[in-house]
Amino acid sequence: MNELQIYWWAIVSLLGALLVFLLFVQGGQTYIGCVKNEQTRNLIVNSLGRKWELTFTTLVVYGGAFFASFPLFYSTSFGGAYWLWMLILLSFILQAVSYEFRRKPGNIFGERVYDIFLMFNGCVGCVLLGVVVGTLFFGADFSVTRGNLLDGSAPVISQWNGSHGLEAIASWRNLLLGFMVLFLARTLAALYFINSIDDGAEFAARMRKSVIVNGGIFVVLFLAFAAVLLTSSGYGVNESGVIEKMPYKYVSNLTNLWWLGLMLLAGVLCVLWGIVRTALPCKGVWRCGIWWTGIGTVLTVFALLCAAGYNGTAYLPSVSDPSSSLTIANSSSTHFTLKVMAWVSAFVPVVVAYIGYVWYKMNARPLTTEEVENDHSY
Amino acid sequence: MNDLVSLVDWSRAQFALTAMVHWLFVPLTIGLSLIVAIMETMWYRTRNEKWLRMTKTWMKLFGINFACGVATGIILEFEFGTNWSNYSWFVGDIFGAPLAIEGIFAFFLESTFIAVMFFGWKKVSRGFHLTATWLTAIGVVLSALWILVANAWMQYPAGMEFDPGEMRNVMVSFTDVALSPVAINKFFHTVASGWVLGGVFVVGVSCYLLLRGRNQEFAKSSIKVGGWVGMFGIILTMWTGDGSAVQVGKVQPMKLAAMEGLYRGECGQGLVGIGVLNPSKKPGDDQKEMLFEIKIPKGLSILARHDANAFVPGIDDLIEGIELTADGDTIHTVSYADRIEAGKRAQEALAAYGKAQKAGDSAGMAEATELLKADYQYFGYGYFDSPEDAVPPVALTFYAFRVMVMAGGYLLLFFVAALFMVYKRPGWLDKKLILWGGLATIAIVWICSEAGWIVAEVGRQPWVVQDLLPCKAAISGVSSGSVMLTFWLFAALFTCLLVAEVSIMVRQIRKESKRDILNDKND
Incomplete structure (x- = not known):
């Protein structure tokens, strides 16, 4: 592993962490069906509608950055877990049009259908992206044989289990992670609504209750996931350079790379503080939970994704052929390409800065029904 | 083997479907984003309410179209992995970079500032809003730039060498990839064609408004802006189209022949x-x-x-x-039979390299590398059995080229006529036949635009990467049945989205035609 490979794994992990945070949009979409009051439903959709493209773009950039830095993952996971990725794509296509079309006259299918699309994306998008992350820890059934390229009748390098991703969806460990992501997203969404919508005390109290319920379920799922992960074996490169199964690999990663362990702990505490502080009775509702839980989410997911790849760990283990497992070292682009991309990544702070500035300007005042009814809206 | 052929065909069909549907929306986004930015600039400079109302009206249509472009765009990016996994590894070291740069530089710019465009009228200053509109337009163009750099590289691979140990091509010069003459020409040709399409759309819809008998001033002012953008676009498209023909003759002579x-x-x-x-x-x-x-x-x-x-x-x-x-x-140059022989020799040398590497035989590796280097430029021909395998579908390429060129010629005349009438003979814009002609041109410009991509992409068959990787060696290891199923799934979904978008767009235009846009007190 060289420093640029380490750097790019960190960038990809950071993008993944930001994506999980931004899934609050998807989490928020799952509330659409729970709200009977049309005015409130429109408020929810419009407050999410001003952020959906950010989540969408982060997913696209995450894909692009993974392609540029670790092309073997792109060719193995995407081409292999075909149905898993296709279902994710399907849900995001439906999302992309639903905001703009839902209340437009002549939209053919009616507002209700577009709202169902948004809910579908909210549930399926979160769970299946969680399943994808699950394969990074719990592995998949695939092989990589570069020499296949020279076999004109069967030239495919990366071969995956015949179920092509459906088996990953059926794995309970992956699903545990998937539902954990879903309830985290719902918790973040409720915190976001509290922060960004002004629809009276009743709405705020209701969202506070949602934080307590969804946050509670999330914490239980997170503890279960942590227990499974920390007692599971991982795959890593041994001293002879061979990839093999290693017991308690992730415990060893989090202790050997102590800063990752600390970051994980700090992240978890931030997430919990955001939830608990919002749940605590106080005058009115505390509006800052989204920032604590959001930043905590980014720190936690970043630490977990780093732990999936650093310390000689196979970040996409092959359970049937460990030597085919993908590591940061064997799946990355060349030093030259990573260097070019590293220069490009120097502009990321500029991007983050303008996104932050625009967010600040646009969210300076909470969204109200009056604004939704009088201005351009979804 | 039959399943492989079927898989290649369905994978190609799925990518073609996605790309062609994506291209229905993208050029309109490119064109309208510029036109809206120009109109808003006019408002900023003159403070004339007319320009603000024009900006907001066209922005509504821009917003309806934008979402579909985004929805189909994400599939294209991911299909490189899901359906062309061998390709993703074989050239991922080079091809991935433009995609990532596109995301970092362009997509965030678009997605951040488009929210300001639509929701920021009362939240930010006029100057900030105008900047956001221009940044959205620039983001759209930057996004086109990087995806076209990637596409141009597939047509004219440059700035790379082959790494036999990893069995993939690796980048050795980023500037050769990003600034290849094919990429630059393709960028201007494609973006300018988007301006043409946007121009025709604005002129055509304005003709419809004139047919409905209201909004004379709105429509004529829109025709002026759309007409000039389209005129500039069509001249640039024709000029770069000429450059493109010369380049195709040099780097893809088989495409030119087809x-x-x-x-x-x-x-x-x-x-x-x-x-x-x-x-x-x-x-x-x-x-x-x-x-x-x-x-x-x-x-x-x-x-x-x-x-x-x-x-x-x-x-x-x-x-x-x-x-x-x-x-x-x-x-005498190198015949295709000789290229196939050379390609097979290159593949044998690569296999020998692999064996020597496994055995730790460095002399054998060096020898195989030399043999590979000598024939690598024809590596992809080694997958063919006969020279005819390397010939693209001639009929489709031939007729699509003619459609593009003839429609392009008509569009030049269209913009000349539109500008002449709106400035010198405004009375002619009362004639129904002329107005219907303007409206019908909307269909022609889309046909022209799609035909251009058919020439570019069908004409380069059977290659994914010119001379190095044919489609049949670039695929993923999924069954043809799975790809067939997703093809029909996408076909059904895209049809629904397209019908919905057209319906919303038509309804919106009709709604606008029933009110006095520039003087509506409810606006």
Whole structure:
């Protein structure tokens, strides 16, 4: 592993962490069906509608950055877990049009259908992206044989289990992670609504209750996931350079790379503080939970994704052929390409800065029904 | 083997479907984003309420269209992995970079500032809003830039070398990839064609408003902006189209031959203006190429070489490896049979490299590397059994080229006429026939735009990466049945989205036509 490979794994992990945070949009979409009051439903959709493209773009950039830095993952996971990725794509296509079309006259299918699309994306998008992350820890059934390229009748390098991703969806460990992501997203969404919508005390109290319920379920799922992960074996490169199964690999990663362990702990505490502080009775509702839980989410997911790849760990283990497992070292682009991309990544702070500035300007005042009814809206 | 053929066909069909549907929305986004930005600039400079209302009206149509472009765009990016996984590894070291740069530089710019465009009217200053509108337009163009750099690289691979140990191509010069002449030309040609499409859309919709008898001032002012953007766009498209023909002649001569349905070339080759191909004609036989044709003398030599007497090779000439000098002397180049042999030798050398590497035989590795280097430029031909395998579908390329060129010529006249009428003969814009013509041109510009991509992409078949990787070696290891299923799934979904978008767009335009846009007190 060289420093640029380490750097790019960190960038990809950071993008993944930001994506999980931004899934609050998807989490928020799952509330659409729970709200009977049309005015409130429109408020929810419009407050999410001003952020959906950010989540969408982060997913696209995450894909692009993974392609540029670790092309073997792109060719193995995407081409292999075909149905898993296709279902994710399907849900995001439906999302992309639903905001703009839902209340437009002549939209053919009616507002209700577009709202169902948004809910579908909210549930399926979160769970299946969680399943994808699950394969990074719990592995998949695939092989990589570069020499296949020279076999004109069967030239495919990366071969995956015949179920092509459906088996990953059926794995309970992956699903545990998937539902954990879903309830985290719902918790973040409720915190976001509290922060960004002004629809009276009743709405705020209701969202506070949602934080307590969804946050509670999330914490239980997170503890279960942590227990499974920390007692599971991982795959890593041994001293002879061979990839093999290693017991308690992730415990060893989090202790050997102590800063990752600390970051994980700090992240978890931030997430919990955001939830608990919002749940605590106080005058009115505390509006800052989204920032604590959001930043905590980014720190936690970043630490977990780093732990999936650093310390000689196979970040996409092959359970049937460990030597085919993908590591940061064997799946990355060349030093030259990573260097070019590293220069490009120097502009990321500029991007983050303008996104932050625009967010600040646009969210300076909470969204109200009056604004939704009088201005351009979804 | 049959399943492999079927898988390649369905994978191609799925990518073609996605790309063509994506391209229905993207050029309108490119064109309208610029037109809206110009209108808002006019408002910012003059403070004339008319321009603000025009900006907001066209922005509504821009917003309806934008979402579909985003929705289909994400599939294209991910399909490189899901359906072309071998490709993703074989050239991922080079191809991934433009995609990532596109995301970092362009997509965030678009997605951040488009929210300001639509929701920021009362939240930010006029200057900030105008900046956001321009940044959205710039983001759209930047996004086109990087995806076209990636596409151009597939047509003209540059700035890379092959790494036999990893069995993939690796980037050695980013500037050669990003600034290749093919990429630059393709970028201007494509973006300008988006401006043309946006211009026609604005002029065409304005014609509809005039037909409905209201909004005279709105429509005529829109025709002026749309007309000038379209006029600039069509001139740039034609100029870069000429450059593109020269480049295709140099780097993809087989595509040029297919575009012309040309099997035997000559010095001072004519250009088929109108023609009907002989459908039973095959490479190497003695049948006539055309059943009917009207040729422009020496036209193709001028178009492809900028030299009236230059030789332009046909399909059979290329297969046989024959070129002629200006004096008519024959020069032998590498025939396709020899290329196939060279490709197979390169693949054998690569296999030998792998064996030597496994055995730790460094001398064997060095020897295999030398052999591989000698023939690597024809690596992809090693997958073919006969030279005919390397010939693209001639009919589709030929007719699509003619549709593009003829429609392009018409569009130049269209913009000249539109600008002439709106400035010098505004009375003519009351005539129904003229207005219906303007409206109908909306369909023509879309056909023209799609035909251009068919020429570019069908004409380069069977290659994914020119000369190095054919489609059949670039695929993923999924079953053809799975891809067939997702193809129909996407086909159904895209049809629904398209119908919904057109319906919303039409309803919105009708709604606008029923009110006095520039003086509506409820706005």
